Amino acid sequence: MITRKICESLVKIFEVDKNIPEINEIADEIAQFVGVNKISIAIYEENKSLFRVLFTNLLPAYSKIPYSLVDERDSFSKTSIMDLDNLYLYKLKNTNSGKIIGLVLTDSIPSKMPNFNELSDFLSFVLNFIPGYEKSKKYLEKYRSLWMLTNIFEGSESVDELIESFLKVMTQILDAEVSYIINFPEDRNANSKINVKKFQYSNDIIEKFELDFSDLDENVYRYFKGSEKIIYKPIGLEHILKIDNVLSVLIFNSQIGLFIFANKKEPKSYALYKAFDSMDLEIAKDSINRLFLAKGRIEFEKRLKEELDKLRQLQANYETLIEEQKEQIRKMNAVHYISQAIRTMYSVKNVYKTLLLGLTSGRLLGYNRALFLAYDEKKDILIGKMWLGPESESVEDDWRKANQRAMRYSDVVQYLREESMLLEFDNKLTKMIEGRVFPYKAHPILEKSVLRKKIFVANEKIINTMGMEAIDLVNLLGTKEFAVIPLAGREETFGVIIIDNYYTKKPIKENEIEILKILSDSASLAVETAINYEDLRNKTLSLERQKSLTEYLREFSDSVLQNMSSAIIVLDREGKITEWNKKAEIYFGRPKEQMTGIDLKALGTEFEDIEEMAFQSMKIKEEITLSNYLIQVGGSERFYDIRITPFWDTEKIMLRGVIITLDDVTDRVNLEKERKKQEKLAALGEMAARVAHELRNPISVLGGFIKRLEKNIDNPESGKKYVNIIKEEILRLEQIVNEILDFSREPRALEFTTFNINKLINDVYILHEDKMREKNILFSLETESEEIIVYAEYSRIKQVIINLLQNAIEATPNNGKILVETKTKFDRVVVSVWNEGTPIDKDTADKLFAPFFTTKVHGTGLGLAICKKIVEDEHKGKIYHEATEDGNRFTIEIPKEMPKEIS
Numbered sequence: 038m039i040t041r042k043i044c045e046s047l048v049k050i051f052e053v054d055k056n057i058p059e060i061n062e063i064a065d066e067i068a069q070f071v072g073v074n075k076i077s078i079a080i081y082e083e084n085k086s087l088f089r090v091l092f093t094n095l096l097p098a099y100s101k102i103p104y105s106l107v108d109e110r111d112s113f114s115k116t117s118i119m120d121l122d123n124l125y126l127y128k129l130k131n132t133n134s135g136k137i138i139g140l141v142l143t144d145s146i147p148s149k150m151p152n153f154n155e156l157s158d159f160l161s162f163v164l165n166f167i168p169g170y171e172k173s174k175k176y177l178e179k180y181r182s183l184w185m186l187t188n189i190f191e192g193s194e195s196v197d198e199l200i201e202s203f204l205k206v207m208t209q210i211l212d213a214e215v216s217y218i219i220n221f222p223e224d225r226n227a228n229s230k231i232n233v234k235k236f237q238y239s240n241d242i243i244e245k246f247e248l249d250f251s252d253l254d255e256n257v258y259r260y261f262k263g264s265e266k267i268i269y270k271p272i273g274l275e276h277i278l279k280i281d282n283v284l285s286v287l288i289f290n291s292q293i294g295l296f297i298f299a300n301k302k303e304p305k306s307y308a309l310y311k312a313f314d315s316m317d318l319e320i321a322k323d324s325i326n327r328l329f330l331a332k333g334r335i336e337f338e339k340r341l342k343e344e345l346d347k348l349r350q351l352q353a354n355y356e357t358l359i360e361e362q363k364e365q366i367r368k369m370n371a372v373h374y375i376s377q378a379i380r381t382m383y384s385v386k387n388v389y390k391t392l393l394l395g396l397t398s399g400r401l402l403g404y405n406r407a408l409f410l411a412y413d414e415k416k417d418i419l420i421g422k423m424w425l426g427p428e429s430e431s432v433e434d435d436w437r438k439a440n441q442r443a444m445r446y447s448d449v450v451q452y453l454r455e456e457s458m459l460l461e462f463d464n465k466l467t468k469m470i471e472g473r474v475f476p477y478k479a480h481p482i483l484e485k486s487v488l489r490k491k492i493f494v495a496n497e498k499i500i501n502t503m504g505m506e507a508i509d510l511v512n513l514l515g516t517k518e519f520a521v522i523p524l525a526g527r528e529e530t531f532g533v534i535i536i537d538n539y540y541t542k543k544p545i546k547e548n549e550i551e552i553l554k555i556l557s558d559s560a561s562l563a564v565e566t567a568i569n570y571e572d573l574r575n576k577t578l579s580l581e582r583q584k585s586l587t588e589y590l591r592e593f594s595d596s597v598l599q600n601m602s603s604a605i606i607v608l609d610r611e612g613k614i615t616e617w618n619k620k621a622e623i624y625f626g627r628p629k630e631q632m633t634g635i636d637l638k639a640l641g642t643e644f645e646d647i648e649e650m651a652f653q654s655m656k657i658k659e660e661i662t663l664s665n666y667l668i669q670v671g672g673s674e675r676f677y678d679i680r681i682t683p684f685w686d687t688e689k690i691m692l693r694g695v696i697i698t699l700d701d702v703t704d705r706v707n708l709e710k711e712r713k714k715q716e717k718l719a720a721l722g723e724m725a726a727r728v729a730h731e732l733r734n735p736i737s738v739l740g741g742f743i744k745r746l747e748k749n750i751d752n753p754e755s756g757k758k759y760v761n762i763i764k765e766e767i768l769r770l771e772q773i774v775n776e777i778l779d780f781s782r783e784p785r786a787l788e789f790t791t792f793n794i795n796k797l798i799n800d801v802y803i804l805h806e807d808k809m810r811e812k813n814i815l816f817s818l819e820t821e822s823e824e825i826i827v828y829a830e831y832s833r834i835k836q837v838i839i840n841l842l843q844n845a846i847e848a849t850p851n852n853g854k855i856l857v858e859t860k861t862k863f864d865r866v867v868v869s870v871w872n873e874g875t876p877i878d879k880d881t882a883d884k885l886f887a888p889f890f891t892t893k894v895h896g897t898g899l900g901l902a903i904c905k906k907i908v909e910d911e912h913k914g915k916i917y918h919e920a921t922e923d924g925n926r927f928t929i930e931i932p933k934e935m936p937k938e939i940s
Contacts, residue, residue, distance in 0.1 A: 606696075
């Protein structure tokens, strides 16, 4: 009887309420049954290492007895517990494993020991069986409760709904006080935010909040690392989980997030284990795995739905696209037909008529109206020409009938050609705009089409942004939906066409722009072809008239060329001969057929220089002339004046070659030589008189002093003085004779060498350095290079430099300046000697190089004449004088290389 009451009471304690009223009554019956006054029966809580009093009339109910107080004691040993002495304890053990499962405390040793043994065996059984049974029963209920998760997994439509429902149900299944899901950021730095969802069983509300990653202490963060785990009395989680006391937690680190279940709820009934255990861990782990699968199912279904929606949209778009493509193909065919029709038309007006008809015909492009504005180049404006389409809604039926008439034609191109021929623009629309001026400059629409050659598609939104600037077209058309198509050739714009759907109100779509562009290009080409055809026809007639004139002019030009008194040779840019007239054939004894197409230098070495000059003329684009140029022809010497002139095209844009004109001046050269010879003979006569005059003075002096010497022969000192004077006069006489001989003798054979002209000048300076020092003259030499090489007769050029420097020293005042400059100029070396002093006047300067002319008291006047002979006759150079503001400059120019006349 007592054992039954114990079983029933234990079931109530574990299942219903631990505070049942019959605890003391049963304890009294048990005490009476075993023969003691007071008794307490406790169960062992292994996880806490203590005994919990269940049935008692001795110790307080559910008081705790530490395991350490009974661990080493034998059964019925005396002990003191809770200030009670002389208590006897008895350990209840599992008969199979020998583990302690409970404890019996009495105030004395039982007097009914057989009953106590029977009771102890029974208690050992029930205190082992009933807790295990109740635990299994509870976990069975938990597993049965998992069906709720199945409903959540199958019924949730979003991931957020799934997770929040999962938290609520798992909190209930695990008997947790509160549950969490935490999502850590991928980039975990001090400023990262941690998203947390919290569910508390007591209020049935999902709370969301954020935490700073910096709030996670490293000791706390370690709890969140790794996989699933149970933690008893964790330290530091209170702040993170926002609850006062954390006794135990389940932590799961999953792909969805970090799940935390905290604190088992305090049950009304007695629970041997009041914290999460391994069974809770397994249930939660399995459930979270199922959650992950459910989440994948929702995401998959969402993606699948999105893909299905996309497919449906694609299908709808595809069907629309097919219809649009069909319409595009129809319009492209229409453009093809229109292009075919206008391609073979040679009348510009018919091209425009066919184009407007094709744009408005329902069988073709089917726009309601088409307006053509032509570009007037002279006035730089657009002028209204044609407008095709229904004039009003009342005549729209007539327009439809006209389109129906077009359907009777089996050949669309034939329809366009025939109808455009018959079409006359005497309708009301054309009369509205015919001859009307449309300025396009600064117009926001027309300017873009005329100048930029772009198609402009207008709609209400675009027109409204333009305001009053486009009001003229809107008022004319009566609509804000239209397109402006330019007709533009390669260089000019012929006009614009404006189309609209005034009656049908159909918008002009963006995909029509490409079709209109193709039509615009084709129509522009057709217009340009028609215009060119008309121009070509007119030009053909003009060319025919000019052909005979051209033939006449060509024959006349060729006749003039062949009958010219000068030889004409034309070279192309590569130096090939392209023209060789009759005079050239006579001069050089070669026919035109033989010379055409060959290089000029093939004629001989003399022509190499002419060819080189020809290339130089093309390079500098200027005429080059050569006088008295010697060419060996048939073994005889002939002299020519040559002009090398750049040969331009008619517009003088491109250089085609050079024209070489040669005039035979051999007779003139010979006459010039004869003239010079006669002049020389005349000069010789004058020179004889001047020589006699020059010689008379020193001879007279000699005669006078010889007589004096005879008279004073006995006076040695006077004799010596007279002898010296006679010597000086003889030297002077010798110098005069040498100069006269030097000037008058025929040119001797010269020995040309290459030398540095600067070194020669320096040597001459050293010879005259003392004379310059006497007059305190400042001498300077300026040159563009330390070495300027010249090919000449060294001694003769030195004689020229000595003469010029002596003249400069004599003409320079004391403390004056002399400047010698050397430089190269093309194929010549230039030496100038400037001295400070009084500039020579023009009349005197004209006579400076004449023989026997001098401004000095002493001298023959042959110095500069000899210099001229050396420079010009012997070296084919040039010598001349220039008066400056404060002095005079004498300049010589001699070739850098040996002139042909010398060689």
